[in-house]
Amino acid sequence: MGVHGLVVIEFHGEIDIAAALPMMPELDAATAVAGQTVVVDLTPTEFFDCYGLRLLDRAERRVREQGGRLLLVCPHPLILQILHLAGLSSRLATVPTLAEVLTPDAPEATG
Numbered sequence: 357m358g359v360h361g362l363v364v365i366e367f368h369g370e371i372d373i374a375a376a377l378p379m380m381p382e383l384d385a386a387t388a389v390a391g392q393t394v395v396v397d398l399t400p401t402e403f404f405d406c407y408g409l410r411l412l413d414r415a416e417r418r419v420r421e422q423g424g425r426l427l428l429v430c431p432h433p434l435i436l437q438i439l440h441l442a443g444l445s446s447r448l449a450t451v452p453t454l455a456e457v458l459t460p461d462a463p464e465a466t467g
Contacts, residue, residue: 371408
């Protein structure tokens with residue numbers, strides 16, 4: 357979904373191998389555009405495993421290679437801890453709500 361010049365992709369439910377494989381083409385399409393800002397919203401996510409980490413790692417690398425940036429909306433402390441333990445938290449800018457990304461004068465996301 358495009359919002360305010362951003363591409364917003366929501367991860368819903370359980371992000372495991374069964375969910376990750378069908379999501380990859382949409383995520384690849386969103387991250388293939390040069391200079392694009394891609395927002396991955398994990399708010400509706402209930403479960404997140406190593407396949408979710410692989411999706412985010414791949415998306416972040418693809419966006420960075422295209423000169424864009426990836427923002428992560430994540431209000432879940434457990435998922436944030438998983439990102440930290442996997443070493444992704446230093447590469448992913450995160451905010452707790454999508455509203456913070458969509459607000460024009462919002463402070464820069466932390467990563």
